Amino acid sequence: MKQKLLALINDENPKNPYNDTELASLLHTTRYEVIRLRKKYGILDYRKRRLPVLYETIKQMIEVQKHMTTADLTSRLVENGFNVSRFLVSELRETIEETLAVPEAALFSEPQYHIDRKDEMIGQHGSIEQQIKKMKAAILYPPYGLHTIVSGETGTGKSMLVDLTFKQLKREGLISSDKKIIKYNCADYANNPQLLASQLFGYVKGAFTGADSEKEGLIREADGGILFLDEIHRLSSEGQEMLFTVIDEGKYRKLGQSSKPSDINIMIIGATTENVNSSLLETFKRRIPMLIELPSLKHRTIDERFMLVARCLQCEANAIQKSICVRSECLVNLLTYPCKGNIGQLKSDIRVAVANGFLRTIEDLSDTIKLEIIDFGKSVQDGFTKDLLLESVEFYREHGITIKPGNDEVEYVDEKNIYVMPNEIFTTFKDRYERFVSQGLPMSLVDNLIYREFDYRLIKMIKTIKSKNGPFIKAYKHETAGCNPYAIQIIDGLERKVGSIDPDIKRCMFITFEDVIQKVKAEWQFINYRMTRVEKTLLMEYSIAQEVMEDLENHYGRVFPMELMGIIALYLKNNADRTEKERLVRIVVITHGDIGREIAKVVNTFLSEQILDWISIPLNLKRETYVEYVLEKIAVIEEDNLLLLVDIGSLLMLGEIIANHTEKQTKTISRVDLAIALEAAVKLKQENITLTEIYDYIKRKARVDDRKDIGKAKQGDNIIVVSCITGQGAAIGIKTYIEDNYPNITARGIKVLPIGVLGQDLEAYINEIRKHNRIIACIGAVTVQIEEVPFIKIEDIMQPNGSDMLNKIIDSTLPKLLPDNGTQVNCYYKNAIFEKVSCRNKEEAIAKIADKLCDMQYVTDAFRENVIAREKAISTHYKNGTAIPHTYSKYVIKSVIAIAKLETPIYWAENYLCDMMFLVALKDEDTKALKGLSKLINNEVTLKRIKEGNASEIISIVTNRRS
Structure with a gap:
């Protein structure tokens, strides 16, 4: 089987390699067997096998034609024989375009970063790309910009976002060179509206005691530019209301000014660390159309955090005119420790460490500061105790960095201490322990560092032990026949206690046991240190290690080192991790x-x-x-x-x-x-x-019940069977999708039955259904053979116009009479249909219609606030430009579904424009009306008629729809 599999893969089309299903068909076996064989022989899946040739083809195409659209690029690739999606092409294109300017030799080695690009915000093409685009759009929006609030935790870079975006737009000539930003911290006079007003608006002579002359305010100073209000949440309600006229009409009065107000053209940008919804007035929020939220440091990528660290270190190196070296262990921690104060705290923590390192250079007259763990404050040191085996920091675990004053590039230092040979564990342990202790670190921190480091080193050792040309070739070739007989006995005893041990781990353990036995016999000087962190965290493994220790000491009549128990426990931990991949x-x-x-x-x-x-x-x-x-x-x-x-x-x-x-x-x-x-x-x-x-x-x-809403077939029904491997719950999801998107199913009285393929006698189940009913189709991801019944794949039913086969099958059945009109609930009224509703946001739309329903005594006074509160918790946007806000029935007096056609579309959620709102107010006994509403909205033709019709026409349409 292996040879056949390899032969197929060697002969496959590199542009479209065989997927696992195709390989299974060609090999006459199951897909799961193919997956097992691929993993066993280290064969990549079809996407990864295709990646090199796809990457190079895209690279060549965009080098020839840089401004080709992604859609055109995808079309060209399809013409060249690739079967690819636009999403994959888009992601690869971004990666390629970022690397085209980088020398090819450096693409797969070390991260390249130039520190001197201080005019760009780190993450501009990454995690905060959308925020910067929004900021640019707000500043450039004619005629004077869109008023904006920038929110985010302390230290996330809100002021920096505004400053650097503003400078970039100036540099690119998109805004005039004389446009300016005036900054004001609202905390200064937050509790004194009079002083606040005098600062912002200025005052005329005699406006108050001490006003001996006229003074211009910050608003006039910012005329034609931007007024940046930091900590805007510190503005009192009165302070926020003072800005209403400026925002609404572009006018203001100085304190004491009785003449007509002065014209002003400014853009207001506010920055806040608080929740906008709870810290600002509702009337103030709705006047600010643009909201930009900056992510915290823990939501930034590792590479972006590295750039921040490098930039901070460069600032310090330039200030003190000394090079700064950071060892890999310190660098990894700077990239991963919990930094609650975000970028601001990161800068402060780095400055403290550099200051401590700088003191040593004064004492030893060195030109280079070498940062050690002891140099960092407690909040950073606490981060060294966490188990951070993140692949995203893999490169930094093996490299330290050097930052030189005036040099705009990071120099990487290759550190060869990341690997440890199985017969060098105790030597390495001793070196690391003595180094940590010599730095004056507390013993609790030393213990945590030892645990984290050796856990990681063992994982690296085990992962790479199969490398025939790597540093572990000796361990790989090591055979148990040449081992110390008692070492073999120890391993056999361990396997009886914990089950089978991974062969790679077993090889390493043999060599480690041989090494420690030889060292004990030679009276080698061990540290004899009890690894407390291991003892507390790996209780079972450490207990087994203690028994091994006792056996060794009894057998040889010698004292063995305490650290051996910690090493054995870590071996057993990694064995458990390997054998329990499920x-x-x-x-x-x-x-x-x-x-x-x-x-x-x-x-x-x-x-x-x-x-x-x-x-x-x-x-x-x-x-x-x-x-x-x-x-x-x-x-x-x-x-x-x-x-x-x-x-x-x-x-x-x-x-x-x-x-x-x-x-x-x-x-x-x-x-x-x-x-x-x-x-x-x-x-x-x-x-x-x-x-x-x-x-x-x-x-x-x-209380999730996979079997709810399954339904039962009645005698004489036409049945569509939905089959799923992953369980009946998934089949119910497909059932819901089909009924929502193929409305003729209900009209024809067709029953959709979801079934789970696994865990039941499928043939017996199908035969039972067919005794009294007709199965007209089967839908699923994996083909289910039912005699004389067509099978349709899930992907086919999701096509824009639906599955042609399914539509033909549905249309071939006889229509079933729907229930009489009288059984339906009438929740639509002419006085609850509103045309050309003017609103700037969804809260205003809800408030306007809810107030009208309240006036007409459909709902209680509390209805509006409760609908808005639920909307804040979860958006009720639906589809086809509609939204369905609602709340609990206890606020409903008489059931109604209000229809509001908005004068202009508004953003109901990010990237979702809404032009029609169905405000639902139903009593419990009338909730069945929701089913009719769902079908109405899902039918694009009917919905279009509603959007184009007047109130009388709409009533007629929804009445017909229910009939």
Whole structure:
């Protein structure tokens, strides 16, 4: 089988390699067997095998024609024989364009960074690219800019964002050279509105006691430019209201001025560390159209944080005119320690360390400052105790850096201490221990450093031990036949206690035991240090290591070093990590829009760890393309076991598609909210748990029932069977999607039945259905053979016009009479239809219509505030430019669905424009009206008629729609 597999891969088209399903078909085996063989023989999946030739082709094309659009580039690639998506091409293009200016020899070596680019904000082409684009758009918006609020935690760079964006626009000639920014800190006179007004607006002579002459205010000084109000949340309510006339009319009066107000043309930019919704007046917020939120340091990439560190070090090197060296262990910690004060605190912590290092150079007359762990403050040192085995810092673990004054490039220092041979562990342990102690570090910190470092070194050693040409060739070739017989006996005893030991780990353990036995016999000077962190954290492993220690001492009649117990425990820990790969689970939140990102940010912040990943499906993405978008995002996640938390039922099908197109196993839970996400993340962080275990646990906690809404077939029904490998819950998601997007299914009275392929006798189940009903189609990700029943793939039903086959099958059935009109609930009234509603944001739209419903006694006074409060918690934008805000039935007097056509579209959520609002106010007994509303909105033709019709026509349309 191996030879056949290799022969197929050697002969495949490099532009479109065989995927696992195709290989399975050619080899007459299962896809899972192909995946197993690929992993066993180190063969990459088809995307990674295609990447080199695709990368080079894109690079050549954009070198020839730099301004080619991504759409054209994708078309050219398809013409050249590649089967690629626009999303993949876009991501590769960005990577290539960033690296084209970099010498090829440096592309896959060390990160290149020029520190002197101080006129650019770090992350301008990365994590804060969108924020900078928004800032530029706000400043350039005619005629004088859009008023803006920049929010973010302390130290995230809000003022810097404004300053550097402003300078760039000037340098590029996009704004006039004489335009200026006037800055004012609102905290100065936050509690004294009179003084605040005098500073901002100025005053005339005699306006108050002491006003001996007329004075211009900051607003006049900023005329034609920007007034930057830092800490704008410190403005009192009166202070915010003072700015209303300036914002609304472009006019102001000085204190004491009785004549007509003066004209003013300014853009106001406010900066705040507080929640905008709770710290500013509602009437003030709605006057500020642009809101920009800056991410905290922990949400920036490692490379961006490295650039920040390098820039801070360069500033210090220039100030003191000395070179600064940072060892890899210190550098990694600077890139990963929790820095609550963000960039501001990072600068301060680096300055403290440099100051301590500078003192040593005065004493030893050195021109170079060599930063050590002891130089950093406690908050930074605490970060050294964390287990940070992040692949994103892999390069920095093996390289220190040197920053020289006046030099705009980072010099990397290759440190050869990252690897440790199995027979050098105790020598290395002694060197590292003595070095840490000599620095004067507290013993608790030394213990944590030793634990973290040796855990990482052993992982590196085990990962690379198969390298035939690497530093571990001796360990790889080491055979047990030549080992000390008692070392073999020790390993055999360990396997009886913990189960099988990974062969690579076993080789390393043999050599380590031989080394320690020889050193004990030679009376080598050990540290004899008890690794307390290991003892406390790896209780079971350390207990087993103690038994091994006792056996060794009894057998040889000698004292063995205490650190041996810690080393054995770490070996056993890594063995458990290797043999329990099914416990490597990743939680991914997948939602439409940015809801998932916000949930993940809250959970990750709360747990101080990146537990959740998220995929935000752009709202303007068509349904037939978002699957490819999600697959591209999933491909970069390393774990093979994924718990998917999705927002609405139709996304349940993603788990099935991901499992079918990748090597990953999936479980999916719908209707994700913050509580479910936090519960899952806490469980995963606290316990070594499998995918099935965490899925079952969350189902129990959230009372998620995969079998709800399944429905039963009645005698004589036409049936569409939806099959899923990953469980009936995913099948229910596909059922929901089909019923929403193929409205003729309901009109024809067709029943959709979801089934799970695994865990039941599928043939018996199908035969039972067919006794009294007709199965007209089967839909799924993996083909299910039902005699004389056509099979349709999930991807086909998501095409823009739907599946031709499914539409023909539906149309071939006889229509079923719908219920009589009288059974339906009438919730539409002519006086609750509003045309050309003028509003600037969704809160204003909700407030206007809710107040009218209140006046007409459809709802209570509390209805409006509760709808707005729920909207802040989760956006109610739906589809086709509509939104469906709502709240609890206890605020409803008489059921109504108000229809509001907006005069101009507004942004209901990021990247989602809304031009029609259905404000839902239903009593509990009338909620079945929602089903009719859903069908109405999903039918684009009917919705278009509603948007174009008047109130009378709309009533007629919705009445016909219900009939």
